[in-house]
Amino acid sequence: MSTWRKSSRSGANNNCVEARSEGNGFQVRDSKLNEESPVFDMTPADFTSLLASAKRR
Numbered sequence: 068m069s070t071w072r073k074s075s076r077s078g079a080n081n082n083c084v085e086a087r088s089e090g091n092g093f094q095v096r097d098s099k100l101n102e103e104s105p106v107f108d109m110t111p112a113d114f115t116s117l118l119a120s121a122k123r124r
Contacts, residue, residue, distance in 0.1 A: 068087065068089060069087045069088045069089070070087060071085040071086070071087050071096070072085060072086055072087060073085045073098050077098065082098075082099065083098045084096065084097060084098060085097075085098045086114070089108070091110075091111070092108060092109055092110050092111055092113075092114065093108075093109045093110075093111065093114040094106050094107065094108055094109070095107050095109060095114075095117070
């Protein structure tokens with residue numbers, strides 16, 4: 068498993084998601100909750116859509 072990565076724009080409050088590659092896709096979790104966060108599996112296409120949506124905000 069790869070390590071969790073957080074956006075450099077998340078700031079000091081950690082209100083962000085963390086992501087890592089896993090197998091043929093990606094996983095995301097809530098950075099505030101760390102190990103207590105549910106982990107969501109995403110396909111590469113879904114992860115790309117998530118990133119595109121986040122950039123528009």
